[in-house]
Amino acid sequence: NAGVTQTPKFRVLKTGQSMTLLCAQDMNHEYMYWYRQDPGMGLRLIHYSVGEGTTAKGEVPDGYNVSRLKKQNFLLGLESAAPSQTSVYFCASSYGGQETQYFGPGTRLLVL
Amino acid sequence: GENVEQHPSTLSVQEGDSAVIKCTYSDSASNYFPWYKQELGKRPQLIIDIRSNVGEKKDQRIAVTLNKTAKHFSLHITETQPEDSAVYFCAARPSGYSTLTFGKGTMLLVSP
Numbered sequence: 001n002a003g004v005t006q007t008p009k010f011r012v013l014k015t016g017q018s019m020t021l022l023c024a025q026d027m028n029h030e031y032m033y034w035y036r037q038d039p040g041m042g043l044r045l046i047h048y049s050v051g052e053g054t055t056a057k058g059e060v061p062d063g064y065n066v067s068r069l070k071k072q073n074f075l076l077g078l079e080s081a082a083p084s085q086t087s088v089y090f091c092a093s094s095y096g097g098q099e100t101q102y103f104g105p106g107t108r109l110l111v112l
Numbered sequence: 113g114e115n116v117e118q119h120p121s122t123l124s125v126q127e128g129d130s131a132v133i134k135c136t137y138s139d140s141a142s143n144y145f146p147w148y149k150q151e152l153g154k155r156p157q158l159i160i161d162i163r164s165n166v167g168e169k170k171d172q173r174i175a176v177t178l179n180k181t182a183k184h185f186s187l188h189i190t191e192t193q194p195e196d197s198a199v200y201f202c203a204a205r206p207s208g209y210s211t212l213t214f215g216k217g218t219m220l221l222v223s224p
Contacts, residue, residue, distance in 0.1 A: 040216060042214040043214040045211055048211060050210060058211065097209070097210025098144065101212065104155060105154070
């Protein structure tokens with residue numbers, strides 16, 4: 001039981017490049033979330049999903065897209081990376097909307 | 113939407129002292145308040161949570177108190193140890209919602 005995993009752990013992008021971050025969970029959780037963490041800003045919700053095939057916007061969705069084609073996976077896409085998207089990205093999942101959120105190990109992204 | 117303020121942003125204590133971190137929230141409909149601990153370079157992990165039907169909850173050296181009238185809740189750590197050094201985040205979730213709003217975090221440093 002690996003819990004919540006994220007791929008890759010670290011990535012460097014040039015401005016304008018695209019990439020996809022993968023979050024996977026093996027706990028049969030319905031809900032999945034993508035956050036970004038910046039110094040002094042806490043954790044801010046980008047997008048979330050309440051089940052396979054569903055997605056919704058969070059607090060800071062601009063510049064990101066997501067997909068939840070399989071229950072266990074939640075993908076975060078950056079179509080045209082900007083330096084302002086340099087951050088640590090955390091994925092989380094929960095069994096239900098009112099249950100504990102469990103976090104993945106994070107992906108550190110640097111956009112030059 | 114919900115807004116969570118967290119104070120202080122940094123807290124330094126001597127080993128064995130107590131530490132208190134305070135959070136206020138804006139949405140009176142919030143009814144779930146978790147606290148997460150994040151060690152350097154690691155993922156946030158839930159350490160304790162409280163729901164609005166109780167005023168206090170304890171788990172060994174950690175306790176959380178909730179004042180719904182004043183819309184604030186606090187984390188209390190007694191007999192602090194160096195391994196308590198980390199960033200602590202509070203969060204709030206309105207009733208019926210599946211998303212958390214996090215505070216900006218408190219860096220706790222426990223000196224031997």
